[in-house]
Amino acid sequence: MKILFPFFAVILLVLLAVVGVKGANLHFLFGVVVPYAAVFTFIIGVIYRVLKWAKSPVPFSIATTCGQQKTLPWIKQDKLENPSSTLHVIGRMALEVLLFRSLFRNLKGELKDSSRLIYGSDKWLWLAGIAFHYSFLIVLLRHIRLFAEPTPSYLHLLETFDGFLQIGIPRLFMTGVILLAAVTFLFLRRLYIPQVRYISLAADYFPLFLIIGIATTGILMRYFFKTDVVGVKELTMGLVSLSPVIPEGVGAIFYVHLLLVSTLFAYFPFSKLMHMGGVFLSPTRNLTANSREYRRINPWNYPVKVHTYEEYEEEFRDKMKMAEIPVEKE
Amino acid sequence: MYDAGKIILGIVVFVLFATFPFYNNAGKVSAKPEPKLDTPVIQQLTEKKCVESKEFMKAEHMQLLNDWRDSAIREGKRVYINSEGKEFKISLQNTCMNCHSNKKEFCDKCHNYAAVKPYCWTCHIEPKEKQL
Numbered sequence: 155m156k157i158l159f160p161f162f163a164v165i166l167l168v169l170l171a172v173v174g175v176k177g178a179n180l181h182f183l184f185g186v187v188v189p190y191a192a193v194f195t196f197i198i199g200v201i202y203r204v205l206k207w208a209k210s211p212v213p214f215s216i217a218t219t220c221g222q223q224k225t226l227p228w229i230k231q232d233k234l235e236n237p238s239s240t241l242h243v244i245g246r247m248a249l250e251v252l253l254f255r256s257l258f259r260n261l262k263g264e265l266k267d268s269s270r271l272i273y274g275s276d277k278w279l280w281l282a283g284i285a286f287h288y289s290f291l292i293v294l295l296r297h298i299r300l301f302a303e304p305t306p307s308y309l310h311l312l313e314t315f316d317g318f319l320q321i322g323i324p325r326l327f328m329t330g331v332i333l334l335a336a337v338t339f340l341f342l343r344r345l346y347i348p349q350v351r352y353i354s355l356a357a358d359y360f361p362l363f364l365i366i367g368i369a370t371t372g373i374l375m376r377y378f379f380k381t382d383v384v385g386v387k388e389l390t391m392g393l394v395s396l397s398p399v400i401p402e403g404v405g406a407i408f409y410v411h412l413l414l415v416s417t418l419f420a421y422f423p424f425s426k427l428m429h430m431g432g433v434f435l436s437p438t439r440n441l442t443a444n445s446r447e448y449r450r451i452n453p454w455n456y457p458v459k460v461h462t463y464e465e466y467e468e469e470f471r472d473k474m475k476m477a478e479i480p481v482e483k484e
Numbered sequence: 485m486y487d488a489g490k491i492i493l494g495i496v497v498f499v500l501f502a503t504f505p506f507y508n509n510a511g512k513v514s515a516k517p518e519p520k521l522d523t524p525v526i527q528q529l530t531e532k533k534c535v536e537s538k539e540f541m542k543a544e545h546m547q548l549l550n551d552w553r554d555s556a557i558r559e560g561k562r563v564y565i566n567s568e569g570k571e572f573k574i575s576l577q578n579t580c581m582n583c584h585s586n587k588k589e590f591c592d593k594c595h596n597y598a599a600v601k602p603y604c605w606t607c608h609i610e611p612k613e614k615q616l
Binding site: 193196197200201204205208209210211212298299301302303304305309310313320322323324380382383384387388391394395396401431434 | 485486487488491494495498499502503504505506508509510512513514516517542543544546547549550594596597598599600601603
């Protein structure tokens, strides 16, 4: 159920686009209305989520650390694992955001000889993760060719490197293949590791199927079905210049790709995909670990009504004396 | 809101990235490219037809050119037989460019629009076009 529901949801989206465009001729709905609504939802949704996070107070230093904290001058501090200044935090965050450093420490527990639990390094998740994210970034940046006229100069540089193997025509872009391979690995990993499978929910599989669908339709369009790129660019340029047009002769597979991408964008703010913004806002990562240097006072501590011993004695002194309880003040 | 300065900076960067295509194209008009077919050689043709149908050429010309290259350069076969059984000499410069002598008005129109840079001209000599 946790796998089949998102799987059929993506299949349904594919069929919806095919039937909508081929059967019902709803080109304007799938080519213009849905993409606009998706981009709008994406931008507003992400801002809303970030603002909501920003409203949550983080009164205490809860940075997770695994290195020596700043202490006596002759003990060497681990500045990246236990940052005590903003500069250290920036270094730590940069490594986290750009290189997924905490994932690099991913461990795998295994029972050896059915009694000894052994932990070993497991870099595959990190490798697939970083391959996936960077290829997706490059694929996204490459799409600028459909959204700018003239295209920015970085595009040609990117495509030269991406397609430098010069396999086939149109040139094979490595990132497309790496993206699909990495996302497939991430999916299979969820299936094959029992513990990971146990904790995986529909919300974990849905983005994976969606991205597999997006990458597959993209690759099919470029290498196999040869979509009319000029027609597609007419449509995309119409969208971004706010004067939408529906060109003739763009195949249904393009609308499938577009609907899946729109779904991904619209789904983004409501899902785990928000880790894009969340990674910057993780208090366990972005705080300085200086809990011994500075005392943090919880800002929403309300004034507590206290009854000190002096007041207590003042109030009950007579009764205490009668009961022969020793008092501090006579 | 806590850390308002940093949060707003982050949101501004995000919005600038996400809406780049919109403000980048604000006020610009981009016309659909219309490749020109009015070269002297084409005008003299009685039957204005490429080696294959227009639809096939539009979608598959790059594949065809790639096959032509392999066939001519690697296998030494210089004759192409099209879907109608007609024979053509396999040569970019003497067959394709004979009719489509207007690279700037034909090839480059769509290629520039779609930001495609084919590597034909790393081996072939780019035709020197007369100023029209």
